[in-house]
Amino acid sequence: MNTELTHFDQEGKARMVDVGDKPVTKREAIASGKVLMQPTTLEQIVAQQIKKGDVFAVARIAGIMAAKQTATLIPLCHQLPLCSAAIEFTSDPKSGQITIVATTKSNGSTGVEMEALTAVSVTALTIYDMCKAIDKEIEITAISLQKKTGGKSGSFSRNQ
Amino acid sequence: MNTELTHFDQEGKARMVDVGDKPVTKREAIASGKVLMQPTTLEQIVAQQIKKGDVFAVARIAGIMAAKQTATLIPLCHQLPLCSAAIEFTSDPKSGQITIVATTKSNGSTGVEMEALTAVSVTALTIYDMCKAIDKEIEITAISLQKKTGGKSGSFSRNQ
C-alpha cells in the first residue's frame, strides 16, 4: 500500500495525480454518515413526510447532484462521469438518528470514493438546512468509506 | 422559536422561504468538525507540511471556495454574498485528530450557518481526498454549528 501523499510531487507541490496509464475498470464505492438530532425533530421530519413534504426526498436529490460536482469541489479530484448514484436513509426515532448510505459507480481509471463521501456530506447538510429552524444542535457525524471495489489497489471494506 | 419545518408550505411543498421582508443585518456563524485518522497519517501530513506540501493550505482553499458555492449545493439555501470566510485547524498528533473551525460573515437577511457548515464539510473531504491513498479508515465527525449571531432569531451558542 502507498505510504506517500501522492497528491504532492517530490518538491511538495500539490498536483492532480496522473491516472492516464491506469486501466479503465468498473468502480464502486459505498460511504455512510449519520445525522443526530432531537427525537422531536426527527418526529417532525416523519410527520412532514406523511404530509408529502419530504425532507428525505430533497436531501437525496441534493446528494446525487453534489456527487456530480465532486471534482468541482475537491481541488485535486479527477472528473469522473458517474454510471449511477443512489442514496438510502434509515432512521431511528428513539435516538433521533438518521443514517445515510450513498453508493456511486463509474467506469474509470480512478476510484469514486470522493463522490460517495461528497454525496453523504451534502445530503446531511441539506437535512441540517431543512431542520435548523427547529433544532440548531443537529450534528453530522461518522462520515466514512464503507466499501470500495475496482482498480489496482483492490477492494476495501471498513473494519467495523 | 419555530416549531415548523419552514422549508415546506401548508401543503407540504418544498420552497425557498421568503426572506424579502427580513432586515439586512450583520451575520456571523462559526461551525466546526473533526477528521479522525491514524496518528501515522497525521504525522505524514505534518512531515509533508515541512516539505512545503501543505494539506492544510489546499483544504483551506477548498473550504473557502465551497462556502461560496453553498446555495448551489443546498437546494433551498439563499444566495448570500459573503463578507469574509476563514478556516482554522488544530491538530492533536497523539490521537490523530484534526479540528476544523470555519467562520463566515455576511450582511444579509438570512443567516450564514450553512456557509460555515459547508466550508467545514468540504475542508474535511479535501483532507480525506489527499490522505486516502495511505489511510482509507479516515472518519469525518462532529460537524456542528458552534455559534451564530445576527438576525431576529438572535444569537445561538452550542451547548458543549
Place this chain on the structure above:
Amino acid sequence: MNTELTHFDQEGKARMVDVGDKPVTKREAIASGKVLMQPTTLEQIVAQQIKKGDVFAVARIAGIMAAKQTATLIPLCHQLPLCSAAIEFTSDPKSGQITIVATTKSNGSTGVEMEALTAVSVTALTIYDMCKAIDKEIEITAISLQKKTGGKSGSFSRNQ
C-alpha cells in the same frame, strides 16, 4: 415603453445593461408553462407519487436550483440573489397535461422574470427526463411570463 433591444449598444455590441443607477425595489415575477404527455404517462406519475416516488418533488427542486443559476445560463442576465422561489403544479389527468407555475422574488434593481422562466423550463425538462423512458413524445409548451411587479417599468400582467 422601450422600443430598442437594450442588450446592444449603438454599434450593436452585446453587453450587460447598466442597472447601477436603478433603485433597489421589491420585485416579483410569475411564469408558467405546460408539459403535455400521454394520459397513461401522467397516470404513472400519479401512481408513482402514491408509491412515494415523487416526480413533482424532484422537478420542483430542480426548478428552484435552476432559478439560482439563471445568471450563469443566460449570458446578459444580472446576478440577482432571490428572496424566495416556489413552484406549483396542477395536472389534468384526462388531457395528460401538467401546468407549472413558478414565483420568484428579489429585492434588486432589475426584474426576476428570467429566474421564474428558467425555473419553469428546468422543472419541465426534469419531468421530461424522468418520463422519457415511457413517453418520448412529451412536449413542453406555453412557457410565458404571467405577471411582474416592481421596478420603474411598472407592473405587467399577460393578456390571456
Place this chain on the structure above:
Amino acid sequence: MNTELTHFDQEGKARMVDVGDKPVTKREAIASGKVLMQPTTLEQIVAQQIKKGDVFAVARIAGIMAAKQTATLIPLCHQLPLCSAAIEFTSDPKSGQITIVATTKSNGSTGVEMEALTAVSVTALTIYDMCKAIDKEIEITAISLQKKTGGKSGSFSRNQ
C-alpha cells in the same frame, strides 16, 4: 419498451439509473422548439442583426454552453461529454415565429436527448431575455424531441 419510471427504485426512491453495463455507442439527438413574438419584435431582431448586434449569435452560444451543463441542471441526468453541439434558427417574419433546432452528439452509454432539449430551452430563454424590454408577451412553445439514434432502445422519430 419500458413501462416503468426507471428513475425510481422499487421503493419509489429517486436515483441515477445505472448505465455501467450499457455499451458505449454513437448517440445523436435532435430537439426543437419555437419562440412566438410580435412580428414587430422579430423585425427588430433582424434589423439588429444587420447592425451586427446578433440576438441569434448570443442565443446560440447560450444554448451550446447550456448543453454542456445539462447534468448540472437535471438532477438524475448522467454527465455526458458531448462530441458536438449545433443550433439552427429559422424565422418566419409574418407570424413572428422563430424555430430553434439543436443537434447534440456523444459517444456514451446513455442518450443525449436531454442535452438537445436543454440547449433548445436555454436558447429560447436567451432570446426572451434579449427581447423582453420590447415584448413581454413572448411565448416559448413546442419544445420536443424530434429524433434520436444510438443505444439499445434504438432510433426514435417524432410523429408529426
Place this chain on the structure above:
Amino acid sequence: MNTELTHFDQEGKARMVDVGDKPVTKREAIASGKVLMQPTTLEQIVAQQIKKGDVFAVARIAGIMAAKQTATLIPLCHQLPLCSAAIEFTSDPKSGQITIVATTKSNGSTGVEMEALTAVSVTALTIYDMCKAIDKEIEITAISLQKKTGGKSGSFSRNQ
C-alpha cells in the same frame, strides 16, 4: 497604501478579507489585454465576421459570462453582483494584434478589478480557442488594470 498581503492573517493563513464594514459604493474597473497572432489569422477572423461568423461576438459573450464567475474561479475573491459588463475590441490588421478592453461596474463594498481582468482573460482565451486550428503561436499578453474608481482606496489609473 497597503504594504501587507491582506489575504493572509498574521499567522500566514489565507482567508477571504472581511469587507463587512466597508461602505457600499459605486465601483468601476477597466482592464485590457492583447492577443497577438499572424496577420493572416486576423484576416481570417475579419473575413469570417463578414460571413457573419463572428469570433468577436462569441469571445465577448464568453468574457461577460466569465466576469460573473470571477468569485468561483479566484479563491479569495468576494461574490459581487455586477451592475454591468461590457467588452470592446480594436484590431490592427498590420500587426495581427487585437486589443480587448473590459469595463465592469458594481455597487458593492469591494472593487471589481478581478471581474474586469477575468473578462479580458477569458475573452482572449476564447479567441485563442477559435483560432488555434490555424495558428498555434497566438500569444495573450499585456493583461492589466487600466483604471479603477470607487472605494476608500480611491481611484487608480495605470501609468502608461
Place this chain on the structure above:
Amino acid sequence: MNTELTHFDQEGKARMVDVGDKPVTKREAIASGKVLMQPTTLEQIVAQQIKKGDVFAVARIAGIMAAKQTATLIPLCHQLPLCSAAIEFTSDPKSGQITIVATTKSNGSTGVEMEALTAVSVTALTIYDMCKAIDKEIEITAISLQKKTGGKSGSFSRNQ
C-alpha cells in the same frame, strides 16, 4: 494544416466541432505565462511564503481547479476529463517576474491546450488578486502554448 476557422460552419454559424470520429489518444499540452510586478512585491510574496502564507500554493490550486472548468468557460470547448494537471513556478526576484508553466494530460479525442492555457491564466489572475492591494500595476503577459502532443494534427512546439 487547417486553413479554416473550424468553429464555424459554411454559413458562418458557431458550433462545437464534431470530434466523434476522432480516435481517443493520449494528449498532453504545456502552456506558460508570466506575471510582472515590482521586485518589492515579489519580495513580499517570498517573505510571506516563509511565514507559510503561500501565494504560490493558493494560485496553483486555483489554476488546477480552473483547468477542470475550461469547457464551462470557453463556449465551444469540449468537456475533457483530465488525467492530470500540474503547475510550476519560477521567479526572478531581480526583475520581479514570475513564470507559470501548466501541464495538462487527457486520454481523449481532442487536445488539452485550452485546459493548460486556462490553468495558466487563472493562476496568474489569482496571483494578481492576492497582490493587488500592494501593487496595482501588475501585468500578466506572454500566455502561450509551448508544446502539444497526441492527436492526428501531431505534435507542436512553439518557436522560441
